[in-house]
Amino acid sequence: xxxxxxxxxxxxxxxxxxxxxxxxxxxxxxxxxxxxxxxxxxxxxxxxxxxxxxxxxxxxxxxxxxxxxxxxxxxxxxxxxxxxxxxxxxxxxxxxxxxxxxxxxxxxxxxxxxxxxxxxxxxxxxxxxxxxxxxxxxxxxxxxxxxxxxxxxxxxxxxxxxxxxxxxxxxxxxxxxxxxxxxxxxxxxxxxxxxxxxxxxxxxxxxxxxxxxxxxxxxxxxxxxxxxxxxxxxxxxxxxxxxxxxxxxxxxxxxxxxxxxxxxxxxxxxxxxxxxxxxxxxxxxxxxxxxxxxxxxxxxxxxxxxxxxxxxxxxxxxxxxxxxxxxxxxxxxxxxxxxxxxxxxxxxxxxxxxxxxxxxxxxxxxxxxxxxxxxxxxxxxxxxxxxxxxxxxxxxxxxxxxxxxxxxxxxxxxxxxxxxxxxxxxxxxxxxxxxxxx
Numbered sequence: 001x002x003x004x005x006x007x008x009x010x011x012x013x014x015x016x017x018x019x020x021x022x023x024x025x026x027x028x029x030x031x032x033x034x035x036x037x038x039x040x041x042x043x044x045x046x047x048x049x050x051x052x053x054x055x056x057x058x059x060x061x062x063x064x065x066x067x068x069x070x071x072x073x074x075x076x077x078x079x080x081x082x083x084x085x086x087x088x089x090x091x092x093x094x095x096x097x098x099x100x101x102x103x104x105x106x107x108x109x110x111x112x113x114x115x116x117x118x119x120x121x122x123x124x125x126x127x128x129x130x131x132x133x134x135x136x137x138x139x140x141x142x143x144x145x146x147x148x149x150x151x152x153x154x155x156x157x158x159x160x161x162x163x164x165x166x167x168x169x170x171x172x173x174x175x176x177x178x179x180x181x182x183x184x185x186x187x188x189x190x191x192x193x194x195x196x197x198x199x200x201x202x203x204x205x206x207x208x209x210x211x212x213x214x215x216x217x218x219x220x221x222x223x224x225x226x227x228x229x230x231x232x233x234x235x236x237x238x239x240x241x242x243x244x245x246x247x248x249x250x251x252x253x254x255x256x257x258x259x260x261x262x263x264x265x266x267x268x269x270x271x272x273x274x275x276x277x278x279x280x281x282x283x284x285x286x287x288x289x290x291x292x293x294x295x296x297x298x299x300x301x302x303x304x305x306x307x308x309x310x311x312x313x314x315x316x317x318x319x320x321x322x323x324x325x326x327x328x329x330x331x332x333x334x335x336x337x338x339x340x341x342x343x344x345x346x347x348x349x350x351x352x353x354x355x356x357x358x359x360x361x362x363x364x365x366x367x368x369x370x371x372x373x374x375x376x377x378x379x380x381x382x383x384x385x386x387x388x389x390x391x392x393x394x395x396x397x398x399x400x401x402x403x404x405x406x407x408x409x410x411x412x413x414x415x416x417x418x419x420x421x422x423x424x425x426x427x428x429x430x431x432x433x434x435x436x437x438x
Contacts, residue, residue, distance in 0.1 A: 044103025140385030
């Protein structure tokens with residue numbers, strides 16, 4: 001369990017606690033899912049209210065590190081208990097809970113999800129699943145071993161648009177896939193160094209708790225909290241970590257991809273504090289029954305970067321969306337905007353294709369129903385763990401530009417670049433270690 005900075009007796013109790021508290025996972029006996037939320041604002045608020053909209057969900061408690069950000073949840077869910085320290089919430093409430101949703105910054109996903117699962121709770125976690133590759137592997141393995149219901153917050157996976165794209169590729173609409181190009185115009189990076197200034201921490205914010213497992217970092221107004229943490233190496237995962245889990249998802253699913261063989265970054269490297277922008281990341285994956293060869297190349301571009309002109313010309317006069325992908329097959333091309341229905345091309349002309357009658361799923365309700373024993377989730381950690389690992393490998397590769405990194409998934413390390421292996425894991429700050437992670 002957690003080693004915390006609480007009082008000595010609490011710490012001893014946690015250390016002495018069994019590694020997994022519940023011996024048997026089953027559907028809630030009374031047909032109600034008792035939910036707790038990690039975070040109460042921004043994406044955390046969006047997540048918890050969509051899950052709690054299910055008629056069988058009761059929001060029991062919320063942990064929000066900034067007490068000024070709790071107005072919406074207090075107004076809508078008057079009966080929920082509030083905590084500033086998520087560790088204290090778990091200790092006090094886990095016996096009254098069935099599931100949690102995690103909507104905090106990337107660096108806290110793994111410790112919060114693992115701590116909850118160790119208490120026998122089912123977990124809905126925002127993307128990317130974790131901020132480090134090894135953490136994603138650990139969450140996947142633990143959830144699978146304990147038969148817990150899990151779901152990652154890539155809700156577009158359950159949309160008509162993405163489900164249709166996956167079905168069309170797998171049915172052979174454009175033949176076998178030769179290569180894929182993906183991109184996002186977002187710029188979750190910063191080419192400038194960290195300011196040397198330091199600001200007073202707001203009275204409503206527990207900055208030490210916000211840092212959590214991360215290394216000490218000065219509070220600078222608007223630099224991390226609320227949203228700019230995505231740009232910072234210590235807390236976020238850059239544009240690729242943010243959007244790659246969405247835009248790579250239909251590619252990963254449609255081609256039934258596994259771990260990459262190699263990954264190579266061509267763009268600028270991060271500086272000491274921040275992710276770079278304008279990344280180009282090239283993967284080589286083992287081929288599958290949906291690809292044209294024994295390997296398949298999938299490339300990512302962000303910021304101002306885009307696929308080369310000859311790739312863009314494959315869609316003729318159709319405007320390139322700000323975010324999306326182009327899949328090039330032996331019999332045609334598919335453009336998939338994020339989020340939009342796929343568009344098909346033959347010889348750079350839009351091709352009329354009969355789309356299957358596919359219905360959207362409610363990604364949030366799917367999680368609740370699975371906790372109730374009614375069906376399964378579509379992005380459990382068995383699926384979203386490997387997807388997150390792949391995306392995080394791309395972010396990591398930007399630290400070693402113009403170097404082809406050879407990946408050994410079974411051993412969880414790079415074969416040819418030992419210095420890169422140190423970035424696969426995080427050394428948790430003293431007082432924040434989680435058994436099974438660090």
